[in-house]
Amino acid sequence: MKIIKPKKLQKxxxxxxxxxSSKVSNELIKxxxxxxxFLEDLGLKVKVEKNALGEYFYSSxxxxxxxxxxxxxxxxxxxxxxxxSIGGETANQLLDGLDFDLIKKNPKIFSGISDGTTLLNPIxxxxxxxxxxxxxxxxxxxxxxxxxxxxNLIKIWFxxxxxxxTLNPNWKGLDELNKDIVYDGWHCVRKGRANGxxxxxxxxxxxxxxxxxxxxxxxxxxxxxxxFSSSLxxxxxxxxxxxxxxxxxxxxxxxxxxxxxxxxxxxxxxxxIKDIILEVTKDYSFPILxxxxxxxxxxxxxMPIGCQATIDAEKKYFSIDEKTVL
Numbered sequence: 001m002k003i004i005k006p007k008k009l010q011k012x013x014x015x016x017x018x019x020x021s022s023k024v025s026n027e028l029i030k031x032x033x034x035x036x037x038f039l040e041d042l043g044l045k046v047k048v049e050k051n052a053l054g055e056y057f058y059s060s061x062x063x064x065x066x067x068x069x070x071x072x073x074x075x076x077x078x079x080x081x082x083x084x085s086i087g088g089e090t091a092n093q094l095l096d097g098l099d100f101d102l103i104k105k106n107p108k109i110f111s112g113i114s115d116g117t118t119l120l121n122p123i124x125x126x127x128x129x130x131x132x133x134x135x136x137x138x139x140x141x142x143x144x145x146x147x148x149x150x151x152n153l154i155k156i157w158f159x160x161x162x163x164x165x166t167l168n169p170n171w172k173g174l175d176e177l178n179k180d181i182v183y184d185g186w187h188c189v190r191k192g193r194a195n196g197x198x199x200x201x202x203x204x205x206x207x208x209x210x211x212x213x214x215x216x217x218x219x220x221x222x223x224x225x226x227x228f229s230s231s232l233x234x235x236x237x238x239x240x241x242x243x244x245x246x247x248x249x250x251x252x253x254x255x256x257x258x259x260x261x262x263x264x265x266x267x268x269x270x271x272x273i274k275d276i277i278l279e280v281t282k283d284y285s286f287p288i289l290x291x292x293x294x295x296x297x298x299x300x301x302x303m304p305i306g307c308q309a310t311i312d313a314e315k316k317y318f319s320i321d322e323k324t325v326l
Contacts, residue, residue, distance in 0.1 A: 087114025
């Protein structure tokens with residue numbers, strides 16, 4: 001498959017905001033507007049697509065309306081980046097009608113998180129276009145951002161040269177459930193070094209793609225995972241699913257992100273995510289690195305899906321090994 005990279009952003013470029021999944025609630029309008037201002041402060045112009053603030057039950061619009069927003073954004077030659085406002089539950093409704101040829105012929109930055117996983121990975125797999133897991137408008141750009149995370153954004157989208165990533169010394173939880181977590185940095189879960197193309201995102205979304213023609217190609221990839229409010233029992237089940245569907249047979253290495261809300265109140269049954277993954281993958285040897293800068297309600301580094309990356313778990317080393325934009 002030929003890899004396609006979008007052009008780098010420059011001041012004055014136009015970015016489009018879409019909501020391909022959940023509607024934007026009234027409580028989140030302030031963060032929505034903060035996100036728009038953040039992008040404008042970077043020197044960008046912002047276009048809010050017609051249905052980005054729409055409402056159709058629990059989604060921002062009908063399937064047709066949400067597809068139209070995506071297709072119009074990609075077809076618009078002036079638009080250089082398409083950014084999701086928020087995640088949700090219903091992005092998979094769009095996959096059957098998504099015009100992958102249109103996207104392939106009009107490559108541009110496409111970014112989101114959470115349910116964005118549902119679109120980011122199939123778009124890369126079907127078109128070869130590098131996509132970007134990390135910031136959305138509301139929970140990425142709409143909240144205060146550490147300098148190192150902003151620097152990562154500039155390197156990924158405006159420059160293209162990232163190279164080695166390091167832990168965020170100002171890591172913090174961004175909501176009530178996360179605020180009291182004491183961050184103790186990156187962890188080597190299983191020793192080893194590996195390289196491969198980045199694939200991944202939210203565990204639930206990836207599981208939902210299994211058995212469909214939109215399932216990512218995991219072969220020789222560096223898989224990165226995070227979850228939202230999944231219990232430890234659920235994560236045990238998901239990891240077992242990845243083993244039984246032979247995902248773990250295909251990958252070269254694994255990055256564990258932040259598993260939001262996974263701790264159990266019953267202390268006797270509480271355990272670490274890394275202990276569960278080691279138990280489930282005891283017959284494998286691929287390296288596993290745990291970092292806290294991928295996931296819900298934390299500040300995210302951008303993961304360029306489809307780009308070559310390297311991890312060395314024992315050295316706590318993680319790098320993006322090629323240009324992320326042209």
